[in-house]
Amino acid sequence: MTDTTAPALTPPTRPATPPATPPATPVVARTRDELREARSALDDGDVAVVMTMGALHEGHATLIHQARQAHRHVVVTIFLNPLQFGPKEDLSRYPRTFDADLEICTAAGVDLVFAPTPDVIYPDGDPGVRVSAGPLGDVLEGQARPGHFDGMLTVVGKLMHLTRCSAAYFGQKDAQQLLLIRRMCRDLDFPVRVVAVPTVREPDGLAMSSRNTYLTASDRETALCLSAALRAGAEAAPEGPSAVRRAARAVLVREPLALVDYLVLVHPDTLEDVPEWYRGEALLAVAGRVGTTRLIDNLPVLVGPGGGALETFTQA
Structure with missing residues (x-):
């Protein structure tokens, strides 16, 4: 949920006609036939989709509002997509809160909620043909979660087809996912505009995530080092890449209970480490385990004179 410039923010454009008045309660479709019937009632091509795995929070609500x-x-x-979960990841542990999710959708003015089961999305079982993320799916999160991005792109592609959307909204928090979805739409000619929305954070700076519900009170305190490291790195951005990495790393080493998988400053198009001479937009990303929970976070930054934190990338 880009050509060679990925995870960029595509500014929402106002439709030629104003948004339709949303229904009092969204239509809920659980089968392909129900989806087809409900989608046919949305009588034009200006349909945006927000794809979730449930356990909705304010971050999802922000995507919907935009x-x-x-x-x-x-x-x-x-849809809780089984293809995105590896053998060591507990699919059954993921929170399922459909009633609360529907309340959020209702309050945000959603027209239609599609909530299928795996046998609806994959009627023949695990699909024999999947979308490959390619080399960009093998680094960072892809290295930690082999096959994750192939499963993600496969279901995103299917849901784009099934919902017949003209636009899809995704959060900047999942920067690598955003990059790969943009590349899929470009490389495979999906007629869908992918819109990035800035990461939504808790008042203490923690990036909103459905996985935050797994954190104990002490875990949550520890987890704040991830966003603090990103802020420290962004503050050092005017001094260059080495200063960014050094400042962010200094925050993380002071929190021994956070087991860091990676801290990188990479080019937003290629996910390759930026060299010391680099000046321009870069992705500062971190991932680590706090208690039993693995968390990710990132911050787009402008490196060089006048640099600092960005909400999203400005390249189009």
Whole structure:
């Protein structure tokens, strides 16, 4: 949920006609036939989709609100995709909160919620043909979670087809996912505009995530070192890449209970480490385990004179 410039923010454009008045309660479709019937009632091509795995929070609500402001109709998908979970990841542990999710969708003015089961999305079982993320899917999160991005792109592609959306909204927090979805749409000619929305954070700076529900009170305190490291790195951005990495790393080493998988400053198009001479936009990303929970976070930064934190990338 880019050509060679990925995870960039594509500013929402106002439709030629104003957004339609949302229904009092979204239509809920659970089968392909129900989806087809409900989607046919949305009588134009200006339909945005927000794809989720459930356990909705304010970050998801922000995606929905942005889509609602720019499009006549909004569809939310709630599907816990088994293809995205590796053998060491507990799919059964993922929170399932459909009633609360539906309340959020209702309050945000969603027209249609598609909440299928795996047998609806994959009627023949595990698909024999999948979308490959390629080399960009083998680094960072892909290295830690082999096959994750192939499963993600496969379901995103299927949901784009099934919902017949003209735009799809995704959070900047999942920067690598955003990059790969943009590349899929470009490389495979999906007629879908991918819109990035800035990361939504808790008041203490922690990036909103469904996985935050796994954190104990002490875990949560520890987890704040991730966003603090990103802020420290961004403050050092005017001095160059080495200063960014050094400042961010200094915060992380002071928190021994956070087991860091990676801390990188990479080019937003290629995910390759930027060299010391580099000046321009870069992705500062971190991942680590706090208690039993693995968390990710990132911050787009402008490196060089006048640099600092960005909400999203400005390249189009």
